[in-house]
Each structure stands twice: as structure tokens, then as C-alpha cells.
Amino acid sequence: MSELTAQEETTPIKMRVRETVILRVVGKALVPFILLFALYVQFHGDYGPGGGFQAGVIFAAGLILHALIFGLDELRTAIPLVVVEIGIALGALLYGGVGVASMLLGSEFLDYGVLDGHDPAHGQHLGILLVELGVGITVTFVMVAIFYAFAGRSRQ
Amino acid sequence: MGEQVMGSVIEGVLFLFMIVLAIYIARLRSLFAAAMLFGIFSLLAAGMQTMMDAVDVAFTEAAVGAGISTVLFLGALGLTTSEETRPVHYRFTGLFVVTATGLLLAWGTLDMPAYGDPNAPIHQHVAPHYLDDSTAEIGIPNVVTSVLASYRGYDTFGETTVVLTAAVGAFLLLGGGALSARSGRDEDHEEADSSGDSAAGGEGSA
Numbered sequence: 001m002s003e004l005t006a007q008e009e010t011t012p013i014k015m016r017v018r019e020t021v022i023l024r025v026v027g028k029a030l031v032p033f034i035l036l037f038a039l040y041v042q043f044h045g046d047y048g049p050g051g052g053f054q055a056g057v058i059f060a061a062g063l064i065l066h067a068l069i070f071g072l073d074e075l076r077t078a079i080p081l082v083v084v085e086i087g088i089a090l091g092a093l094l095y096g097g098v099g100v101a102s103m104l105l106g107s108e109f110l111d112y113g114v115l116d117g118h119d120p121a122h123g124q125h126l127g128i129l130l131v132e133l134g135v136g137i138t139v140t141f142v143m144v145a146i147f148y149a150f151a152g153r154s155r156q
Numbered sequence: 157m158g159e160q161v162m163g164s165v166i167e168g169v170l171f172l173f174m175i176v177l178a179i180y181i182a183r184l185r186s187l188f189a190a191a192m193l194f195g196i197f198s199l200l201a202a203g204m205q206t207m208m209d210a211v212d213v214a215f216t217e218a219a220v221g222a223g224i225s226t227v228l229f230l231g232a233l234g235l236t237t238s239e240e241t242r243p244v245h246y247r248f249t250g251l252f253v254v255t256a257t258g259l260l261l262a263w264g265t266l267d268m269p270a271y272g273d274p275n276a277p278i279h280q281h282v283a284p285h286y287l288d289d290s291t292a293e294i295g296i297p298n299v300v301t302s303v304l305a306s307y308r309g310y311d312t313f314g315e316t317t318v319v320l321t322a323a324v325g326a327f328l329l330l331g332g333g334a335l336s337a338r339s340g341r342d343e344d345h346e347e348a349d350s351s352g353d354s355a356a357g358g359e360g361s362a
Contacts, residue, residue: 064227
């Protein structure tokens, strides 16, 4: 990953915000709560509004806010491009994997009821949890990836 | 009853704001201001969807429309000019096509069931089954989640794949940061033109 960290440090989104103390302090304080809220939305989706997609977008928004305030390179160090690339595929793979698992257990693709041998409703719970997690992972990393793609490019 | 009137008033005000904002954005030449106002437009849309009890959609609209899109617009603005070029001539054909299509669409909605009508066909097909039986079959309180993740699991899998494809497309078209490492020589070259900006950026992130 040295090629990435050692590369050009400018980002096209040249923002004065990085020099503003208030934004830096408030942003730094807010980012953890945004990420925590994303996890709440992710795992509370069974009971209230929200789910994998919303959680992924909020998580990515928190990460992007951090990048806007502290620079793209900070985020690239924390989440290298390789991790993003793996994460994008991992989420979709988890989703598909749950489907294949239910096939292997003798039912149809994405029929979560069989995931728990005793109670189909428990199987549904587990299946929805995993599937939503897969959506969340993919959406988070896709948003970060698109942000990298845009922000990592400079004016031609 | 009073609650309903209140709701209609709020919806009307939000809708009015959205129309005014849309016309204003269309007339605006500054792309930076347009990107910012698009965010506000999305926020108003999210408010509208909340009023229509579509909280999950409003959630997504606020996060994607007002949050991420604005950042991506700004990222795209970094690659281009911040001012829209003035058109050589105004295309009245375009205005005519847009107006005609809009009127046709509005005309088409006249045949649709009234908003919130419980007898609408969409509420008669599988929706009653989902509402009545999802507690027994799936066992989670949020029916929206059980429809999206379980009953319509295929669709959501497809949507996830679409999102994945979007990232692959962005990587292929824009290079995802790997490109800027590869084309480092070009950047060094252009640094001469915009040395001021690069210095400011480097300083900020150092």
C-alpha cells in the first residue's frame, strides 16, 4: 500500500474546512457518533426503520465526513483501497452465501427458514440479520469506493 | 381531522418549496450553488416522504441525496469548472418536449387510485398476506424489513449487485485512486499549472 500513501497528497476537493478549528473539533467529535448510529440503524432494522442500505450509506457518510475534514490520505491510510475492494465483494458474497447455505440445507435459494433446524422464524431472523449485514458491508464500501474514485482524481 | 389538515398544510409547503427550488436550480449558472441546493432539495423530499409514512425511503433519501450525492457533486466539480456555460440559443423544442411529457404523465396519474386508497390494486394483491402473516412466518416487527430481506430477498440481492456494479463501473471509468498513482507523472506535470492549489491541499493534509 506504500504506493497509495506516498502518492500525491492533494485532493480535488480542496476545502478550507481543514484549516477551520471549529469544523475539525466538531467533526472529530461527531464522526464516532455517526458511525455508532449507522450500526444502530443496521442492527435495529428488524424493529424500526432502517436496514443494511441505510446503515451502509450513513457509515460511509461518516467516513467521508472524516475525509473531508482531515484529508483523503487519512482515510486511505485507515481503509486502504485493497480493503475497499475486498469489502465490496464480501458483502454481496455474504448475501449470496446465505442463499447457497439455505440451498445446501435442503431448501430454495434465500429461504432462510431452514437455517435453524428447530424454528423457521429463528432461521428467518438469522438469515435477515446476515443478509442485511451483507448489504450494509457492500453499500459502505461501494460509497467509499466511489468517493475514492472521484476524490482521488485531479483536474485533467 | 385536524391532524390531517395539518399534514396537508405541511405537505403543501414542502411541495411548494421543492417546486420553487427546482425552478431556481434550473435557472442557476453556478454549479457549486446548484450542488448545494440539490442537497436541500433532497432534504425536502425526505421530509415529504416522512409525511407519507415512508420512513425507510426518507432515511435513504436524506443520507444519499443530501449527504453522499452532494459530496460526489463537489468531487465532480473539482474535475470541471464551477460555472455552467451559457447556451448559445435557448432550445424551445426541448421546453416543448419536457412540458408535453410532463402533462402526459400528469394526465396518466388521473387514472391511478387516490393516494392512500386502501382499495387500490397494489394493496389487494400480496400486501394483505405480508401484513397478516409476517409476524408468524418471519417474526420480526418491521414488516418493511421482512418484505425487503425475506419475501423479496431476490430483489434485494439484485439491488446489492447493482450497487456493486456501480462501484466496479466507477473504478473502471475513474480509476478509483489506483489510477492517480499510475498517472503520477501527469499530476507532476499539471502541478506547475495549479501549484498554488496543490500546495494548499498538501499543507492541509500534512
